[in-house]
Amino acid sequence: MTSNRWVFIILALLAGVGLGLAYGWVIDPVDFFDLTPDTLRADYKADYVLMTAEAYRVEQDPGLAARRLAIFGTQTPAVIAAEGLEHARANGFSDADVALMQELVTALQAWSGVQ
C-alpha cells in the first residue's frame, strides 16, 4: 500500500471522528435525566431560593431553610441564597420578592455565624 493511500485512510478516519463528534454533541446529544439540582438553570435556582424565602417568612426557621437549600450541594446555604438574590436583582424580580430573599440571606448569614 502506498503512503499516499495511508494519508487518505487517516484523513477518512479523522473525518469520521469529526462527523461522529458533531452528531453526538450537536445534532443528537445525549438526553439527560435524573439530574441533581445544582445543574438547574440560574433562574430556576433563584426561584427555588424565592420559594424558600417565602416559606421562611412564615416559618422563621433558618435551619429548615438551610436544609431546603442544601439540595444545591457544595456551597453554604447563605451563599446559595445570596446568588439567588443577585440573580433576582439583575433580572427584575419584584421588589417584594427581592425583599423576601434579602431577608432570607440575612437570616442565613446570621445563622451560619452561630453554627
Next chain:
Amino acid sequence: MRRIPWEILLALLAGLGLGLVYSWVVSPPRIVDAEPVVLRADFKDQYRSAIAAAYNATGNLPRARARLSLLGDRDSIVALNAQAQRMLGSGEQFESADQVAALALALDDKPNSAPISTPTIEFTNNVEDLLTATSPPPPSDAPIVLTETPEIIEVEPTATVSVATPRPTRTLVPTLGAPFALTGQETLCDSNLPDGLLQVLVLNPNRRQLAGVEIVVTWDGGKEQFFTGLKPELGNGYADYIMAPDITYTIQLARGSDVALGIVAPGCQTSSGENFFGGIKLTFQQP
C-alpha cells in the same frame, strides 16, 4: 474499472464510531442549564415540598401551579398526594406532608384557575443551552428561534406587583399532640355497600381531610392498623375496613384520639325484607 476504496470507507466508519463513543459516552455535553423536569425523582419531591411550603406561606395558588408545571407531572394532584403518602410512610415531619397534601387539595378545589408564571422563569428548549454554559446571551438582533415550549412573558414590576406575594392568613397546620375528637358516628344501612363496612373520616380543625393517619382497630384477641388516604378517589382523609359479623371492635387513631367503643356491624334489612350487615361511619376531627 476503479475498485471501491474499502479501506477508506472502513476508516471513515471507524472514525465515526470513535466520535460517537466519545461524544455520547466519554465526554457528553456538560449540563449546567437544566430544567426541573429532568431532576431525579427524589429531588423532584424536594422541589414539590418547597413549592408546597411556599404556597402554605403565601397562599399564591397560581404561582404554585406554575411552579408545579415545571416538574412535568402528568397530574400534579396525584403526584402531590402520592408524595404526601410517601413522606408519611417514611416518617418525615407531619407538617411537611400536610403542606404537600394541602396544596393537592387546593389544586383539586380550584382546578380551573389559570396558571401564571413566576416572575423570572423563561422557558427555552435550546440545545445550545446545554452546550455553551458560559456563552454570552445572543445579541438582540439575532433571529428569534421558536422553541417547543412556550415562553412565559415576564411581568414588569408595577404598583400591583406586590399582589404577587400576598401575605394571607397562614394555613393552619395541625399539631402532633392535639388529640382528635370523635365527632360523628353513623349507622349505615345501604345494601349497595359491602357488608360490615367501617368507614373512617379524619379531619383537621378546618375540616380538611388528612391523609396518612394511622387508625388502630382492636377486638378481643386481635388488632390491625390501616391508614387514611389509600383511596384518594374517596378523599384524602378516608379509610375503610370490613368488620366481621358479631365481633365488637374498638377504634382509635394511633396519633391520639377519642376511643370509639363497642363498634359492631349493625343488622339491617332491605325493603324486600332481606337481612344484611350494615356499616358504621366514624368521623374524627382535631379540635
